[in-house]
Amino acid sequence: MAETLSNEAAGDRGRQRRLADGELMRAAPSVTTVRNWVRAWRNQGLLGLVDGRALRHIAKWDRIDERYRATAELVVAALDGDRSTVSIGEIDRRIRVELHRAGHRDVVTPQRVTAQYLAHLKHGIGATTRSQRSRAGRTVSGTASFPAIRPGQIVAIDATRADNLVYDPLFGRPFSVEILTAIDVATRVILALRVVPRSADGIDAGLLLYDVCRPFSMLVQGTTISDWRWAGLPDTLDVSDIAVTIGRRRVAPDLSTLQGEHRIPSVLPDAIRADHGSIFLSDHFRALLHEFGIDLLLSRGSKPTDNPHVERWHETLQRAVQQLPGYKGRNTSERGRLVAAEALITAAELEQYLRRFVALDYHRSWHTGLVLGADPTARTSPLELWDVMLDVTGRIDVPQRPDLIYQFLPIRWLRVGVAGAEYRNMVFDSRVLADFRNVAIGRFRAQDAAVPFHFDPHDLSRIWFRHPETGEIHPIPWRGALLTDAPMTETILDGLRQRIRDRGGNHILFRGSAQRQILDELTELTTGSAPPVDWTSKLSAAARRVQQSRTDHADAVGAAARTPIAEADTADALSDVPDLWPADDLLDRPWPHLEDEP
Incomplete structure (x- = not known):
């Protein structure tokens, strides 16, 4: 042998x-x-x-008392990154304290083997608090992957740099953006796509999940193509119009013409596959996953092959962006000299173009990675396979409301006084707050008299208040919003406050001067001859975020006007599908308030 x-x-x-x-x-x-x-x-x-070396640690750990090992796992698991990491000796002391409290005073363990065992446990959670926080993200979900066999079971998301320069209308210069994408692993359907400034944050990731959960539609009439828009209830392609067959089975939609309605399906994912990017490990994004019961499947560090479907999609994006002006290549060796001199499109136009590419090209093209078990040689597109799988699994519609976006925004608890609600020296007020000025302690939460407001860090020109009696969403404008056209985001606000502190801080402040100083700083930065270098990119990114935020909220308002949902239909749908929110809250909640109040 x-x-x-x-x-x-x-x-x-x-x-x-x-x-x-x-x-x-x-x-x-x-x-x-x-x-x-x-x-x-x-x-x-x-x-x-x-190999005996693979079995050596098994026999070694058996020499340690089982009670000690069980307590050690609990003590080490408490090091989740929020607490300062401690030494092996301190971990051993805490374990013995817990054993003593539990009445186990006869536990004796070999010194060297015990130290090696504790080092092994600590290595598993990470040596630093940062690695501990990253690995703690896996407690929201499974730590292993599983095959996706139906739409919505696993949705892969990732961010990549756009290999195109876009035009900045604020300063008239080119700048770079990122592309966030969510792709259904089972069918390769693109469920959501956003073009965001560099670098994306946790709010961007949360709004991408919002796009996954809401349905889109695009209409082609003659040579006119609409943008993706809210389509009402989630839907798939019209499976009653079947044209393609496999054997005797009719499974695929008619893709022979671009004319008509193009649906972009929506789902409530079972799991999200993502890398260890900070935006996917942010507290806001993980809180959203916990709220909706979505698992977070994290790829291993430096292993892009753990998320191959979205990585392959990034390659497909090259086919789309190379057709546009401003294509700069993947690195400097591919970049032409005249890239920045071309007539560039804006970030919003790039997003619109990519969404059209998805609906009219990618979704309708043969995908070599899609195989039907009944006929492995059949060529199928992502949308065709989506309908094939839905034919087996059934419809997965989720009842929705146009005010769904407010479930994806953070909440700020603010006191409402005579002047309105104040947030970091910015005063927000509206007539709708008249009954909630100086409310009693315990009205909204037990510990104080604060009132909850929905808060969008990407646009501080307003916050939103849900009336506790009517359930309506009311925009509460910032009093200084009409006095400036500058993009106001939380990042810009932080920078403005720092500039005010550098100017003299509290020594030059007097009652009512904070808002005036913020407006003065904004005016100087946006209308001056040349803003500071470190502020140019901040303002460009803020302008894009404000534009996207206002588009999102306008979509919600437009959806409320177009797609009212009958309570009876909603109740029937709720009987078969898990709720995005409690059923009684959903059925009783009216549409958002559609008028911006002065």
Whole structure:
């Protein structure tokens, strides 16, 4: 057998390369090695063929008292990154304190093996608080992947740099953006796509999830193409108009013409596959996943192959962006000299173009990675496979309301006084707050007299208040919003406050001066001859975020006007589908308030 294995190894190019690189000491096992394998097989069966080094730690940990090991796992698990990490000796002390409290005073463990065991546990959670926080994100969800066999089971999301420069209308210069994408793993359907400033944050990731949960539609009439818009209830393609068949089975929609309505399906995912990017590990994004019961499947560090579907989509994006002006290539070696001199499109136009590419090109093109078990040779597009799978799994519509976006925004608890609600020296007020000025403690929460407001960090020109009696969403404008056209985001506000502090801070402030100073700083930065270099990119990014935020809220208002949902239809749908929110809240809640009040 040793001779046979040696002859086979001589023709194995991979093994010969490993031998030449020094990775292997010999190409094939010797006669003695094969004889030892046979002897181990006879004595121990399959276990005898396992490398002893792989089994060594199992026998070692058995020498430690089981009660100690159980307590050690709990103590080490408490190091989630929010608490400062401690030494092995301190972990051992805490374990013995817990054992003593539980009445286990007879626990004795070998010193060296115990230290090695604790080091092994600590290595598993991460040596630093940052790695501990990253790995703690897996507690929201599973730590292993599983195959996606139906639409919405796993949705892969990721961010990539757009290899196109876009035009900044604020300063008339080119700048770079990122593309956020969510793709359904089972069917490769693009469920959501956003173009955001560099770099994306947790709010952007949360709004991408919002796009996944809401349905889109695009209309082609003649040579006119609409943008993606809210389509009402989630829907798929009209499966009653079937044109393509496999054998006797009719499964695919008619893709022979671009004319008509193009649906972009929506789902409530079972799991999200993402890398360890900070936006996917942010408190806001993880809180959203917890609220909606969505698992977070994190890829291993430096392993892009753990999320191959969205990585392959990034390659497909090259086919789209190379058709546009301002394409700069993937690196400087591919960049032309005249890239920045071309007539560029804006970030909003880039997003619109990519969404059209998805609906009219990608969704309708043959995908080599999509295979039907009944006929492996059949060529299918993402939308065709979506309908095939829905034919088996059934419809997965989720009842929705146009004010769904407010479930994806953070909440700020503010006191409402005579002047209105104040947030970081910005005063928000509206007539709708008249009955909630200086409310009693416990009105909205037990510990104080604060009132909850929905808050969009990407546009501080207003906050939103849900009336507790009517359920209507009311926009509460910032008093200074009409005095400036500058983009006001939380990042800009932080920078403005720092500039005010550098100017003198509280020493130059007087009652009512904070809002005036903020407006003065905004005016200086946006209308001056040349803003500071570090502020140019901030203001460009803020302008894009404000534009996207106002588009999102306008979509919600437009959806309320177009797609009223009958309570009876909603109740029937709720009987078959898990709720996005409590059913009684959904049925009783009216449409958002559609008028901006002065």
